[in-house]
Amino acid sequence: MRDVSDVFRLSNAYIASKAEVSDKTVDRIMAVNCDQDIMRSTARRIELVVLGPVSKHICDMDYNGGATEDRINTLLAENEHLKKENARYAKIIDKYLD
Incomplete structure (x- = not known):
């Protein structure tokens, strides 16, 4: 204290x-x-x-009545979508290179 x-x-x-x-x-x-x-x-x-x-609480996730947790979940979903898009683009590039 x-x-x-x-x-x-x-x-x-x-x-x-x-x-x-x-x-x-x-x-x-x-x-x-x-x-x-x-x-x-x-x-x-x-x-x-x-x-x-x-x-x-000290933890930022405890503030805003769960709004931070919702934001994290949204970003994780967006990240998953972008990973799938990356994989799709990689397949397209590989197809053109072959």
Whole structure:
């Protein structure tokens, strides 16, 4: 989480306000200085602010409600068609060369 917050330049104060936890708690988590146990619910709220909701996926195929997968399938079908056309053209060329 610390690396992600650095990449997106999220301050500890911003994370604390969005997660509705104390600044001190976020400071301890980000500094990996946890002498006390942190409740899982508190850690989860901080994770949601920094990493985003679980419904967001890293893989591009998960975006656009399957539109990317449809596009991939269309391109694969087009690729198959072009392979068949190539084979047909190769036969025509071979016929003329013989």
